[in-house]
Amino acid sequence: MNYNLNELSAQQGKTSTGKALGKLLRLITEERRNLYLALCAILTNSGLNLLGPFLIGYTIDKFISHGDYHSVLMYAGLLLLMYVVVFFAGYAQTTIMGGIGQRMLFKLRNSIFSKLQELPVGFFNQNKAGDLISRVNNDTDKINVFFSQSLMQFIGTIATMTGSGIFLLVINIKLGLAALVPGLLIFVFTRLTSGWVKKKNAVSLKSTGGLSAEIQESLQNFKVIIAFNRRDYFRKRFDQSNQQNYKAAVGAGLANNIFLPVYGLFASLAQLTVLLYGIHLISTGEFSVGLLIAYLSYATNFYNPLRQLAALWANFQAAMAGWDRISVILGLESNLVTLVAKPKVVKNTALLSFNNVHFGYVEDKEILHNISFDFERGKTYALVGPTGGGKTTTASLIARLYDPVKGEVLLEGKDIRTYSPEERTGKIGFILQEPFLFTGTVRENILYSNEQYKGYTNEQLEQVIKDANLQTILAIFDKGLDTPIASSGDTISLGQKQLIAFMRAVLRNPDLLILDEATANIDTITEQILEEILNRLPETTTRVIIAHRLNTIQNADEIYFVNAGEVVRAGSLDHAMNMLMHGKRAS
Ligand SMILES: Nc1ncnc2c1ncn2[C@@H]1O[C@H](COP(=O)(O)OP(=O)(O)O)[C@@H](O)[C@H]1O
Ligand SMILES: [Mg+2]
Known part of the structure; x- marks a missing residue:
């Protein structure tokens, strides 16, 4: 459009x-x-x-x-x-x-x-x-x-x-x-x-x-x-x-x-x-x-x-x-309207599925070609592939930043377009490749659009953070919840920004959590901490992880290889690595 x-x-x-x-x-x-x-x-x-x-x-x-x-x-x-x-x-x-x-x-x-x-x-x-x-x-x-x-x-x-x-x-x-x-x-x-x-x-x-x-x-x-x-x-x-x-x-x-x-x-x-x-x-x-x-x-x-x-x-x-x-x-009218016409029909039991999805940012230039897959509840999926292959694009469609040109994205078996923005963002957490923080404090940024903990005191909030196993991350910020953040002034590093974005997403307790290269700028030790936190998320949380590092990928239940607008199941880690090395499907 x-x-x-x-x-x-x-x-x-x-x-x-x-x-x-x-x-x-x-x-x-x-x-x-x-x-x-x-x-x-x-x-x-x-x-x-x-x-x-x-x-x-x-x-x-x-x-x-x-x-x-x-x-x-x-x-x-x-x-x-x-x-x-x-x-x-x-x-x-x-x-x-x-x-x-x-x-x-x-x-x-x-x-x-x-x-x-x-x-x-x-x-x-x-x-x-x-x-x-x-x-x-x-x-x-x-x-x-x-x-x-x-x-x-x-x-x-x-x-x-x-x-x-x-x-x-x-x-x-x-x-x-x-x-x-x-x-x-x-x-x-x-x-x-x-x-x-x-x-x-x-x-x-x-x-x-x-x-x-x-x-x-x-x-x-x-x-x-x-x-x-x-x-x-x-x-x-x-x-x-x-x-x-x-x-x-x-x-x-x-x-x-x-x-x-x-x-x-x-x-x-x-x-x-x-x-x-x-x-x-x-x-x-x-x-x-x-x-x-x-x-x-x-x-x-x-x-x-x-x-x-x-x-x-x-x-x-x-x-x-x-x-x-x-x-x-x-x-102008937003094309991302909530569909109300049809009653919500449950089409399958997967948490999220793509049905023959085609997508392009501009007309006549298709980026994703006829993608179909199912993500089940509670599993971890890794998306790997060369830069420009379409990983972020796939993730953006999962979070409905865009609508498919053809085909449909289903959330809990229902067209994702039938969910109100509140419902949808409550179910799907997205940690963007380029996290954006608002000028304010760590507290304000992790509570961004999270009504649930609005009235909490710092102590209460710290307890919530502790319950979510996030306290080690918070400890990285010298003034804790009150550490000041400037959206442009670069008071903290990119990796730290990603950590805050991570806390922000996890505290919302989503059914599906997408991490788009969210660990790319974090040292290996902090990354391990993140991984533990991910492992300790509720059993039903589905994780979609876009990453390059081997150790992040190897713990996934399933690996998908994303290249040239195709999303294919890679099966084993070896197979996926093989594909990455050769830049395409290894037969
Ligand atoms: N906002 C955009 N507008 C137009 N084309 C885009 C946009 N974002 C990405 N693309 C194109 O879509 C393709 C896939 O990009 P992307 O999904 O970001 O790849 P990856 O995350 O795998 O590196 C690339 O060819 C890129 O040029
Ligand atoms: Mg990307």
Whole structure:
């Protein structure tokens, strides 16, 4: 299944801006009350702003020309009151929308992150962590900016413009039409260019994602970089990404800034038209000075917000581009769903079986070919074979990190896909080839996703560890359960990490325990300790051990040879060794 986000968004093509916006607005239905409040504030604001010029024009024509200064003062007081209300309405609108924006940001980040938690391992194989981080951090912020700063201003400017437009037409239809023609041109220009602007913004966001992926990769691998003295290589690669990002950002900036001067030009043209035509109308006696002043004010009210609108439109396009990148993630469905349709049918008595399993990480490249085997309860199985033969892949299918492309994996005779994740992970413990520990303490790491011992004190937990025969392992850590662990800082060795992963898996008391080269980095003495612990696990525990060392293999009940995507029973240890030596099946 294809999980590559960049390819997916290309396939999806351009979602129409309207549709994307609709989906986005549906997300904030919970904010409806706040949105209405903000809308009221903004409409009050625009309405009062619109009334201003009319009152001024009225005062000039009615009172100033008649010398009625008392009324002039009264109207000035009225205006002042209006401006105060405008101030508070503006303040309310900004705070409300700022809140909505922040809450949206919070929710969006949460939902993307939960989505990421649901997605299968295949998704993470196909996408770079850095790009995902950029989507969670950067792209969501574009939407926050849109909501907290742009949306209401957008509505406000549209309301002011519509109102002014109406005043312009009502006061004098001919003059009004002349004043509005440049506005129409602006509208056409915006429609024509906005697709292009959005595309430029999308390219810019994508390259920001790429840059962040580059940073992540080199930070993660800094040791290799230093060991091979390849700093220049990564510097060059970073430089390239940075260049690309720079160019894309400049491109987006150019696109976003094109509106401002164009809008400005048309606005000035409109003012000029109104002025010339208005003076002509006054000379013919069709118009008064007061009206012309009011009129110019309305023309300004109509065109000034356009400049603002230009910036808002750019923000809007950036938000839509960000939203596209976010919605591909939100729209993904995990293919690792729990099957519920069929009742669970017990097909055989083995603890775990593969029935004609085919598997590949990507389409058209099969890694495992038609694998069938049964693992019985309480037995120990060894998987041996050359590197790249498919051992880890087989183990990953046992733990359902992936689903087979064809065939089925049965756990206790039932399709493994019918188990809920909780049931499944309770039954199967997996010690990965590359153990991962979280920043915290040994205690936190061995209790990871183990609710059973959560409330235990250190003493109680130590007793549990002792009962599981794990105390010799714990003794290796100088501060015991409280030994600090840093996930990246390398405070402990790889072998020690494997030991912690081992305790983590064993304490969950699984029915089936998989060890993927879990002893590869452990000295022989500790390995013997591990082996004893494995031997003392409950009788019914099935062990699947992937290993290279002879002594680990020889105690197994059965040995399977895994090579070139085939899993075959090797029978005796000698036979298995023979196969290993010759790299294939010895007849
Ligand atoms: N995440 C992955 N994506 C694509 N191919 C993979 C992935 N992991 C392993 N492979 C391929 O699958 C094959 C088997 O790998 P693996 O099961 O890790 O071998 P082993 O554990 O026996 O060394 C190899 O050819 C490897 O290139
Ligand atoms: Mg492996």
